[in-house]
Amino acid sequence: MGNFTMDTGATPLLQVRDASCRAASSSTDDSEASIFRGIDLDVHAGQILDLVGPSGSGKSSLLTCIARLNPRANAHLTLDGVDANDMSVEQWRTRVAYLPQKSLLPGSTVKEAIVLPYTFASMHGAQRPDDQQIRDALDAVGLADVELTRDPHDLSGGQAARVSMIRSILMFPKVLLADEVDAGLDDTNAWLVGVYMADFAHRHGMALIRVRHRAPDGLADAIATLAEGRLTVEPVESSHAADASQPHDTAEPQTAQSEQAERNAQ
Numbered sequence: 001m002g003n004f005t006m007d008t009g010a011t012p013l014l015q016v017r018d019a020s021c022r023a024a025s026s027s028t029d030d031s032e033a034s035i036f037r038g039i040d041l042d043v044h045a046g047q048i049l050d051l052v053g054p055s056g057s058g059k060s061s062l063l064t065c066i067a068r069l070n071p072r073a074n075a076h077l078t079l080d081g082v083d084a085n086d087m088s089v090e091q092w093r094t095r096v097a098y099l100p101q102k103s104l105l106p107g108s109t110v111k112e113a114i115v116l117p118y119t120f121a122s123m124h125g126a127q128r129p130d131d132q133q134i135r136d137a138l139d140a141v142g143l144a145d146v147e148l149t150r151d152p153h154d155l156s157g158g159q160a161a162r163v164s165m166i167r168s169i170l171m172f173p174k175v176l177l178a179d180e181v182d183a184g185l186d187d188t189n190a191w192l193v194g195v196y197m198a199d200f201a202h203r204h205g206m207a208l209i210r211v212r213h214r215a216p217d218g219l220a221d222a223i224a225t226l227a228e229g230r231l232t233v234e235p236v237e238s239s240h241a242a243d244a245s246q247p248h249d250t251a252e253p254q255t256a257q258s259e260q261a262e263r264n265a266q
């Protein structure tokens with residue numbers, strides 16, 4: 001049994017109870033091994049949790065479980081006190097966004113790839129980001145040289161990962177599950193990405209769970225380790241998370257973005 005609760009006194013934004021996941025098995029008997037079970041997790045609005053652990057320990061599986069994307073996993077999930085079962089899977093995934101390790105950027109331009117989610121029914125009524133908002137976001141994460149008209153298939157892995165992150169974050173999720181978004185980046189760009197996501201989390205009350213293999217960057221409020229099916233947590237006493245906006249010189253969020261955040265929050 002692993003438990004992780006960031007005890008701030010407030011109601012958690014995301015509650016995970018009794019999460020379990022089994023490994024795939026080709027056998028038809030009951031020999032499917034458990035990757036983890038009995039994991040509880042509470043994360044509050046604006047908090048940043050780093051999820052670490054050995055390769056294969058189940059970090060991605062836990063994130064996809066929380067995103068309701070993992071058929072091998074089960075959990076009782078609530079968001080803002082609303083049971084996941086009272087939302088469609090699409091509604092849940094719009095609010096609890098999973099950013100996969102491998103980026104998938106359909107469309108013929110970077111802009112098309114970023115605004116694509118706005119064609120989804122679950123985003124109906126949401127105002128899509130304009131060119132300037134996309135430009136500002138690209139600039140903030142070290143992609144000043146990437147034009148909005150660039151074919152996304154021509155991007156490097158690290159560039160594509162950042163574009164994919166921007167696409168997820170500009171949908172204003174309440175929870176962002178970022179699976180090794182900084183894995184292929186140099187230290188400077190990894191820091192820019194960390195600061196951009198942390199800044200967004202603080203400004204908009206987004207909870208951020210990051211799977212990372214890099215050294216701690218000081219932005220997390222806590223570091224949770226998943227190993228041998230158990231989750232343990234160490235709060236970070238003096239995280240720089242609250243100062244994340246200091247080295248980050250992006251413009252204030254646009255009014256349209258703030259309005260959209262409110263709409264998505266409903």
Ligand SMILES: Nc1ncnc2c1ncn2[C@@H]1O[C@H](COP(=O)(O)OP(=O)(O)OP(=O)(O)O)[C@@H](O)[C@H]1O
Pocket residue numbers: 023024035053054055056057058059060061062
């Ligand atoms: N789609 C899948 N079908 C079957 N088994 C899977 C699937 N995805 C992952 N697994 C298995 O689940 C276990 C946990 O994998 P997972 O990717 O969650 O670990 P991880 O901690 O994220 O690893 P890494 O740090 O290497 O990315 C592994 O044994 C893996 O082989």
